[in-house]
Amino acid sequence: MLGEFEYLLITVAATLGENAYGAAMRESIAKATGRTCSMGALYTTLDRLEAKGLVETWMGESTPQRGGRAKRMVRVTSAGTAAARSFYDTMICISNRAPWAVRREGAE
Amino acid sequence: MRDIAWKLIEAMALQLTPEEREIVLGDLIETRETGWRGMREVSGLVARRQMQLWSGWRPWLAAPGLALPCSFMLMGFSFAISSELQTHFAYGLQLNLVSAEPAEAVLLLCQVLVLMICAWAAGFTVDSVSRRTLAASAICCFLPCLFCLLRFRHESLSRFCLLFFLFPALAGVCFSRRGGTIKRRWALALALAATVCMAVLAVRGHLWVLNWELIVPAWYLAILPVRPDRMAILRNEGRVS
Numbered sequence: 649m650l651g652e653f654e655y656l657l658i659t660v661a662a663t664l665g666e667n668a669y670g671a672a673m674r675e676s677i678a679k680a681t682g683r684t685c686s687m688g689a690l691y692t693t694l695d696r697l698e699a700k701g702l703v704e705t706w707m708g709e710s711t712p713q714r715g716g717r718a719k720r721m722v723r724v725t726s727a728g729t730a731a732a733r734s735f736y737d738t739m740i741c742i743s744n745r746a747p748w749a750v751r752r753e754g755a756e
Numbered sequence: 757m758r759d760i761a762w763k764l765i766e767a768m769a770l771q772l773t774p775e776e777r778e779i780v781l782g783d784l785i786e787t788r789e790t791g792w793r794g795m796r797e798v799s800g801l802v803a804r805r806q807m808q809l810w811s812g813w814r815p816w817l818a819a820p821g822l823a824l825p826c827s828f829m830l831m832g833f834s835f836a837i838s839s840e841l842q843t844h845f846a847y848g849l850q851l852n853l854v855s856a857e858p859a860e861a862v863l864l865l866c867q868v869l870v871l872m873i874c875a876w877a878a879g880f881t882v883d884s885v886s887r888r889t890l891a892a893s894a895i896c897c898f899l900p901c902l903f904c905l906l907r908f909r910h911e912s913l914s915r916f917c918l919l920f921f922l923f924p925a926l927a928g929v930c931f932s933r934r935g936g937t938i939k940r941r942w943a944l945a946l947a948l949a950a951t952v953c954m955a956v957l958a959v960r961g962h963l964w965v966l967n968w969e970l971i972v973p974a975w976y977l978a979i980l981p982v983r984p985d986r987m988a989i990l991r992n993e994g995r996v997s
Contacts, residue, residue, distance in 0.1 A: 687783065
């Protein structure tokens with residue numbers, strides 16, 4: 649099963665789609681969680697996810713706003729999507745009876 | 757101030773692979789991080805990468821396994837050679853080996869050969885076994901040097917004679933850094949020469965039993981030479997420029 653931060657990275661990468669790369673992912677995580685994500689945490693976790701076959705990364709094009717330096721582009725694989733879906737389902741299922749869970753209509 | 761901070765960031769990023777360095781520096785420029793924050797980000801990543809490196813066996817073999825003990829033992833050889841040479845210098849000007857006993861000259865030659873071969877092989881092996889932790893290996897090499905330099909008491913010899921071994925050792929490191937490889941027959945010849953010289957010294961009672969560890973790097977090069985495909989992998993990983 650994925651870890652919390654791994655799930656966060658896969659979700660952000662999937663949401664950003666073709667624009668998923670290091671700096672953009674850090675920005676999205678900071679916006680969503682209100683906490684900054686360090687480069688160390690981001691890139692070592694991406695390495696781990698890539699080793700597990702959950703994401704693919706490659707060197708993207710260099711842009712002037714990056715001083716002509718390349719990006720590390722990220723794409724979620726089908727195995728990554730399945731792992732994230734499994735994590736999400738588990739969290740929803742286990743949170744269902746929690747006092748803080750918002751009761752949905754029709755739910756027991 | 758920002759220029760200085762950026763120079764420091766670039767210096768720290770040298771610990772990363774060229775690809776990762778480009779990515780990280782590009783991210784910092786794009787997000788316009790402040791100098792202090794950029795330093796914190798890069799140092800954090802470098803620290804994590806170093807910790808990952810030390811989870812393998814290679815840095816442990818290179819630094820405390822080879823650099824530390826070899827440094828101690830090679831300092832012993834450096835001192836022995838310096839003492840021998842001093843006794844053979846006539847009036848401090850002319851090397852007077854001819855007048856020495858042939859057996860003594862052979863012993864001195866053996867010591868010099870062991871020092872040269874083993875120090876070079878140790879430098880080469882330490883760098884090629886774990887290139888990215890060379891700084892830690894260097895610290896493991898220099899700590900015993902510092903320890904011995906501070907405690908060195910000899911009337912007629914300079915304390916820096918202990919450091920003779922550093923010249924061939926640094927030559928070995930530089931050779932490895934340039935991506936140099938050694939042919940198996942040459943590596944075998946060097947390992948055999950070092951072993952024979954050490955055997956001669958052992959027979960004459962000039963060798964401490966633990967000194968035999970010094971031939972490990974030479975035999976490592978002879979048995980496991982760095983293959984061209986290995987060099988290609990190192991280049992792809994950015995470990996060899």
